[in-house]
Amino acid sequence: MRFFSLLLAGFLVxxxxxxxxxxxxxxxxxxxxxxxxxxxxxxDTSKVQYRMLDSVNALRTAAxxxxxKLDARLTAASATHSRDMSVQNRPWHFGSDGSSPLDRVQRAxxxxxxxxxxxxxxxxxxxxxxxxxxxxxGTRAVILEKRATDMGFAWFQEPNGKIWWTLIMGx
Numbered sequence: 001m002r003f004f005s006l007l008l009a010g011f012l013v014x015x016x017x018x019x020x021x022x023x024x025x026x027x028x029x030x031x032x033x034x035x036x037x038x039x040x041x042x043x044d045t046s047k048v049q050y051r052m053l054d055s056v057n058a059l060r061t062a063a064x065x066x067x068x069k070l071d072a073r074l075t076a077a078s079a080t081h082s083r084d085m086s087v088q089n090r091p092w093h094f095g096s097d098g099s100s101p102l103d104r105v106q107r108a109x110x111x112x113x114x115x116x117x118x119x120x121x122x123x124x125x126x127x128x129x130x131x132x133x134x135x136x137x138g139t140r141a142v143i144l145e146k147r148a149t150d151m152g153f154a155w156f157q158e159p160n161g162k163i164w165w166t167l168i169m170g171x
Contacts (some may be wrong), residue, residue: 029156049153074153078158092119118133118167121163
């Protein structure tokens with residue numbers, strides 16, 4: 001686990017060089033500390049997606065799992081769910097129409113096994129979100145699932161800066 005933490009810290013340092021985000025201070029939070037909102041710049045979708053893919057694959061390689069590739073169908077299902085979580089204003093795995101993650105990937109035309117879904121509601125970057133997912137056994141297991149060959153990854157950012165992240169693994 002320490003190795004994963006060090007590896008992820010290295011990625012965060014490298015990502016800071018060109019994060020794909022505009023940083024905006026929102027002033028003092030309820031705790032009295034200044035908070036920062038990370039705004040994903042227009043046109044940086046592929047940069048953010050491939051930064052996440054590269055980080056996931058580095059973690060998978062370190063854990064002895066094969067790399068995954070981005071899948072447009074899983075990414076479409078991820079994008080749909082990220083926006084829907086925002087509409088519902090709650091991070092959970094079911095859509096406003098009652099759909100499950102399996103339903104969503106089938107609707108998107110993905111004909112292989114859906115192996116897991118990670119979600120998050122945060123103001124953090126994708127790499128900070130990945131680090132948080134790696135700290136939890138259940139979400140870490142989704143990322144490191146040995147049967148996975150495909151990954152979908154997308155988000156929806158609200159005007160206030162809140163980001164709803166969805167990552168889906170399939171294979």
